[in-house]
Amino acid sequence: MFAEIITIGDEILIGQVVDTNSAWMGQQLNDAGIFVKQISSVSDERVHILKAIDEAKERADIVLITGGLGPTRDDITKHTLCDYFGVKLVFNPEIYKDVERLFARFGKTVTPVNRMQAEVPENCTPLHNQNGTAPGMWFEKEGKIFVSMPGVPHEMKGIMAYEVLPRLKSKFKLPFIVHRTLLTQGIGESALAETISAWEDSLAEKKIKLAYLPASGMVRLRMTTSGENKSLLEKNIREKEEELLRIIPEHIYGSGEEKLEEILGKLLLDRNEKLGLAESCTGGYISHLITSVPGCSAYYEGSVVTYSYGQKERLLGVRKETLEMHGAVSREVVEEMAKGVLEKLIVDHSIAVSGIAGPTGGTPDKPVGTVWIAVSSGGRIVSKKFQFGSNRARNIQASADEAMNMLRKMLLSTD
């Protein structure tokens, strides 16, 4: 069973908006046993939209369309779908009631423009939108399914979760798709490929596909297989995973879609221990990652983001002489920051980061991208210098990844 996703809207083509919807939809469809064949982003133009739908329908059984359903004039999806199916728009009193309810919730009355949201192509089954005024629309023609949804992420997600996916699951007998992702660290993509070459060859006989997904400082290995017999698929994948664990045990640090901050969270939760941070160049980003995990308050106490010498002294108790003698980006300062967190926040573990994120602020002996990281637990402290590149956002991301990984290693080494 194949699906295609079509996103409509010039804002994606001119790069004003990153298309995050398609990735989310791809995940959901995959979990349901539906492969996405192609994702196409097209402009707000009638002819182009019609052509994209035609092309998609040739390759796939299900065509999911997002965008172009707003109340404004640049949104033409609904009229274009009427053209495509040769039908006209009709006013739907049920949808109008939904629109009224939504407006009432925010204490507003429905405007004429919003009344038009209740007009839908006469051949569609409207799909309830919990989070907005534009309903989703389900069409069937010549054995193919077409669904149109708003492009606003949380509106689309609600319609997918409560309307589209349940209908697809009840309509089709779908195969099982099993993915397994292993997270590797400390080995580059090509060295990894050479090391596991024979194992990779052996995947074919079990009809398992392998993909390498490099990210900052790590490579994710994703195995995928599909078929009718779920337990057999899972068994095959599990066996291959166990084989790989025997080949490169030192490089595998996690599995699945787990993020480093989730892995770290579990380690801390298991130990019933608390974490605190001191951030300088990462500016609160590590704290943001850690607090993006629901339930983190069980092990996370907080972060002190110090963006000046004065704050490092005041909030963390870093000594003025240390700052003056070594500069803020130094082993001595990150170690005092890490100790400062243990004392001031009264936590079991701390991470401290100080560096030059760039693009300016570098010096000949501390160029942009120089970052010192310290992790500390009780009497122990480990610190390390990194040299990243010239891009501010990447330096912040890489510092956060390395810092969390240093703490992960320290926690494991004390087991």
Add this chain to the structure above:
Amino acid sequence: MFAEIITIGDEILIGQVVDTNSAWMGQQLNDAGIFVKQISSVSDERVHILKAIDEAKERADIVLITGGLGPTRDDITKHTLCDYFGVKLVFNPEIYKDVERLFARFGKTVTPVNRMQAEVPENCTPLHNQNGTAPGMWFEKEGKIFVSMPGVPHEMKGIMAYEVLPRLKSKFKLPFIVHRTLLTQGIGESALAETISAWEDSLAEKKIKLAYLPASGMVRLRMTTSGENKSLLEKNIREKEEELLRIIPEHIYGSGEEKLEEILGKLLLDRNEKLGLAESCTGGYISHLITSVPGCSAYYEGSVVTYSYGQKERLLGVRKETLEMHGAVSREVVEEMAKGVLEKLIVDHSIAVSGIAGPTGGTPDKPVGTVWIAVSSGGRIVSKKFQFGSNRARNIQASADEAMNMLRKMLLSTD
């Protein structure tokens, strides 16, 4: 002049990776006067890749392909391009030298797998990759341009900036494209559309297109026009902008691609005043946004992220009685947090946020999504309660946006 972007890789289709490359490429191409007609993400399959290239070539003059150039076996773009052009791979000693240099920089020697990176289709012009081993490749056939680049964002960006865009600019006489985006606040998309309806009608005679781009709590309005006479285009856009400013002066708070954190940064920089934060439910995210702006250390001192009662007391001096009487999510506590920042960090302005990000932790009178925000400057303090939804990530984002906007308004009101 039209371009199409094809991204190759199952990881995008199954949603393991969000395609951020295409948005960046779309922006760059647009600035150069090239419209992106379609973005297509296709699987790592030979036949599908060939078909996508064929379809793209029919619609566009330039086909930009990313992905599938890694050293591992799931990467098949290079062989597929050989099939497409009917040529074979040849070893290129120049590229090999680049690969060796790159490995030497990291103190490594070239492996056989990496030697293959120096093999390219014989009809291509290799494009130097500053940031990786896989070169870009430029092809010309029947008056069309085809470019293949790695999917790793910073490698692709380097090749685009230093190789592809300069070549396209020197090869074609490109039209000028002028965009102007105005940021509106405090009015919904449909109410805005009704208010500016007559103005929107008047854009057509100047050949200006308008798009509405709603985001949390604000709507961006983007005007686009293109032609030969750059100063005329700019004059037309400027006139329409001035007209709009007269129609909805109270709703326009910025322009261009400026982010709220950048607007805030400029306001603080102009005043030569300092900001500090106290974050609870936003967990460092506001600090992350503010420190994503280069040069922020001129006006930003830091953030105290307090994820427990104890830290609010210890680090910010919030009184225990206030916490016990009103709970952490209350006007009283955010106001003490905001005052605590002014005193402890010795700054001119502070923002404090405390709320229930979810998905758990809500109570009947403080459901998930309840957020209190206070902003304070010297003797003044303004606090406000918000009720967002049930999604953790969205609540964090919305809290950050509203908090920065409250400070923006306070700064402007004291002018």
